[in-house]
Amino acid sequence: MFFDSFTDFIQMNGHGMFVWASYGIAAVIVAQNFIGPKLTRKRVIKDIERQLRREQK
Amino acid sequence: MWSALKRLYHQLGSPKWFFELTTKWNPWFLWIGSILMLVGVVWGLAFAPADYLQGNSFRIIYIHVPAALLSQSAYIMMAVAGLVGLVWKMKMSFVVGKAIAPIGASLAIIALVTGAIWGKPTWGTWWVWDARLTSMLILLFLYMGVIAIYNAIENEDMANKAAAILSVIGTINIPIIKYSVEWWNTLHQPATITLTKKPTMAPEMFIPLVLTIIGFYCWFAVWVIARTQNEILWRERRTKWVKSLLTTGANH
Numbered sequence: 001m002f003f004d005s006f007t008d009f010i011q012m013n014g015h016g017m018f019v020w021a022s023y024g025i026a027a028v029i030v031a032q033n034f035i036g037p038k039l040t041r042k043r044v045i046k047d048i049e050r051q052l053r054r055e056q057k
Numbered sequence: 058m059w060s061a062l063k064r065l066y067h068q069l070g071s072p073k074w075f076f077e078l079t080t081k082w083n084p085w086f087l088w089i090g091s092i093l094m095l096v097g098v099v100w101g102l103a104f105a106p107a108d109y110l111q112g113n114s115f116r117i118i119y120i121h122v123p124a125a126l127l128s129q130s131a132y133i134m135m136a137v138a139g140l141v142g143l144v145w146k147m148k149m150s151f152v153v154g155k156a157i158a159p160i161g162a163s164l165a166i167i168a169l170v171t172g173a174i175w176g177k178p179t180w181g182t183w184w185v186w187d188a189r190l191t192s193m194l195i196l197l198f199l200y201m202g203v204i205a206i207y208n209a210i211e212n213e214d215m216a217n218k219a220a221a222i223l224s225v226i227g228t229i230n231i232p233i234i235k236y237s238v239e240w241w242n243t244l245h246q247p248a249t250i251t252l253t254k255k256p257t258m259a260p261e262m263f264i265p266l267v268l269t270i271i272g273f274y275c276w277f278a279v280w281v282i283a284r285t286q287n288e289i290l291w292r293e294r295r296t297k298w299v300k301s302l303l304t305t306g307a308n309h
Contacts, residue, residue, distance in 0.1 A: 001103055001104060002103060002104055002105065002106055002107065003103065009102075009103060012112075012113035012114075012116070013107070013112055013113055014112075014178075015112055015113040015114040015116075015178055016113070018114050018117065018174050018175065018177060018178050019102070019113060019114060019116050019117055021174055022117045022120060022121070022170070022171040022174045022175065023098075023102070023117075023120060025167070025170050025171070025174075026120045026124065026167050026170075026171060029163050029166060029167050030167075030276070032163065033160060033163055033276070033280045034279075034280070037280065037283035037284050037287055038283070040284075040287045041283070041286070041287050041290075044287050044290050044291050045290070045303060047291075048290065048291070048294045048299070048303060049303060051294065052300065052303070
């Protein structure tokens with residue numbers, strides 16, 4: 001570990017705000033890239049199933 | 058070798074094959090990427106030494122550089138996919154290109170935002186209109202242009218062609234981004250990583266960067282596969298294989 005304490009790690013000699021903000025924003029965008037297509041997949045499958053049921057009637 | 062490549066090309070050109078093959082690949086990309094990212098980010102944030110000039114703010118490099126690098130490679134992939142679609146009329150190629158656009162845009166946003174945040178403590182400003190930053194902003198606009206084309210043009214054939222042509226023309230911007238730090242005076246530092254020279258960074262700073270770069274590429278593969286598969290399912294909804302896939306469950 002480069003830092004002496006957890007507080008040190010969070011503050012990073014005054015650069016903590018910049019570093020954590022960067023990682024936070026990146027994490028949100030990365031998460032969106034994982035979750036977005038998953039939700040689309042669910043919707044697509046539901047749409048196809050509804051269509052199949054309609055055709056069977 | 059050549060015939061194997063040719064076979065792979067034809068297999069990937071078939072939506073069903075593409076779907077099945079990428080379903081097999083996907084967990085590998087996901088887990089290798091996740092492990093590399095976890096190790097690289099923890100190493101970069103907590104264990105790498107601070108930069109002697111920039112202090113701890115340099116730790117932003119472990120997301121900024123991978124995102125910036127990948128947003129440019131993704132653009133080239135999108136353009137190649139568009140070109141293959143235009144020249145050989147390969148439908149699947151357009152589908153992949155369409156899937157890349159929003160992902161590439163999100164990566165360009167990560168690069169721009171983390172760069173701005175990094176610039177504040179390092180240069181004293183969030184933004185300057187210099188060559189590197191401006192050409193990266195243009196990259197984002199090119200991605201948004203491709204997305205806008207797909208949203209605006211109803212006719213699928215027309216949308217594919219227009220998006221592909223814009224993608225191909227926009228590749229002019231890629232060498233401009235790359236050489237912007239050499240051709241013009243800029244606040245931006247020169248390339249951290251070059252394939253031809255030995256790294257100027259200490260290994261304990263450099264190795265985690267390599268890990269996060271490879272990790273980001275793996276995650277990128279996961280995202281492209283996910284979006285492409287969604288598109289395939291919808292296009293092929295009337296085929297037997299999709300119907301049987303749904304009855305056996307495709308909810309992964």
